Amino acid sequence: MIWNPNKECMSRDEMSALQGKRLHKIVEYVYHNVPFYRNKLQEMDITPDDINTIDDIVKLPFTTKQDLRDNYPYGLQAAPQSEIIRVHASSGTTGNPTIVGYTRKDIGVWSECMTRCLTAYGITRDDTFSVAYGYGLFTGGLGAHYGVENLGAAVVPTSTGNTEKHVRLIRDLGITGIACTPSYALYLAETMDKMGITKDEIKLRAGAFGAEPWTENMRKEIESRLGLKGYNLYGLSEIMGPCVSYECSEQHGSHICEDHFYPEIINPQTLERLPNGETGELVFTTLTKEGMPLLRYRTKDLCSLMEGDDCPCGRTAVRMTRIVGRSDDMLIIRGINVFPSQVESVVLSMEEFAPRYLLIVDRVNNLDTLQVQVEVRPEYFTESFDSLAPIAALEKKLSDKLKSVLSISAKVQLKAPNTIERSQGKSKFVIDKRVLN
């Protein structure tokens, strides 16, 4: 099923024309309403009349998270406060949080795009859907919630916390769809195991997973343990919230709602635009947003784009791959670029380990060290684990694999089951203890 075939299946030429028209309009809008952008454009000697087609976008300046912080709280807001009907704030783990105001029209676009996502996952008005993203300042909970309501399915606003109660609701209400972080989905599966509830007792069939990077192996694990199909849901509060892109039944890249959010991939060092297929930093321009429109916002998420019009699902929108890392959580260890996702892919490729890991980076005697902690699955504690040799062999097997993927050696530490801390929101996978002078 496709919610809005007019937009989701538009021919490429029509889409480009629409995007060009909308880009001109949004540049004109920010030029007249946001001093930050007017100053920037004037410095670059650009007026809205210079922007007429979507290809003109490369003339425009980038916007960074730092720009949002520097203009905290409302400096980049374009609409007058009387038009704002909701405010969200990003987690703001470092520095000021990012404040995003939405007009009534923005909330409408958000709900529409979120409904496209849910429809692509096979959710219809007959479904009962649990939103287990956090409700509140974080966009996950309310963003998904409005989409489910707009679609007409029954929304169960479970939020996070009280996981045992959540499991009982999933079983007792016959909940068929769920939106949450992939790590929370695994936590749900573990909680079900503890409660002695099997996947045959529940009716979940589709999951919208996002808000943190995850991998194909994690998808397989979640799908087999919860008995559902797991789809990627991508979004970020600066641009809108969950709804920016979504996987279709092909589960091969996420179609971007590019009539509202125009994607580009750039080289994060040179800022040069990269062609489809090359991995770099994802950049979005909001084409229709009123509250806080952003030009060429650097997401810091690393991925690549691919054509969408050859997708068997019938949609034509450009697809983005999974997020392979963050341009800012890239670790540089002994001069080598290391992404936590690389470690994850190795850990998950070995059946001896649970999908839990923690990277600890430190500097000892001026030399960077990387320690990887992983949990051995309880079923692998068998008879041979009564002596140290098989444990050492398992450690070596993992460290050899890590070395071949990362090009640096990592110290492996095996942990007993359930000893690496679980989180209900975004998981923390890295602890960097290095103090640099």
Place this chain on the structure above:
Amino acid sequence: MTISQLSIFIENKSGTLLQVLNLLKDAQISLIASNIADTVEYGICRIICSEPARAYSVLKEAGVAVALSDVFAIELDNEPGRAAEAIGVLSKEGINITYLYSFLLNGKGILIFRTDDAEKARETIILAGLQFIAEKDLTHLV
């Protein structure tokens, strides 16, 4: 011929061993012998106890990383040279000891060990006339 031993993976962190021992205490299970093989980050605690099968399920249910394995237990007279004699028999057949620990029980020396070739070890021990100790004999002494 062999007896059941619990092997528990524990981290080198204060309180982890106590947690295991408390679980056994609460289940009214008695320790007969124990031993810890340690590395920098973790250790393997091996335990011979009064009801190994029940102890295994108690620990497993509590989420402890535990395995149940079969180890040899032989009884020796408490005199100098008896252990050397017993191990010498195995060594002569080219059988390696993976790990070993011992204790005294009612004036007898008990050797608990695992070898790299259980079948051959069993045969060798029988042919040499060494005395196996049965699980029920161990557990009924406590």
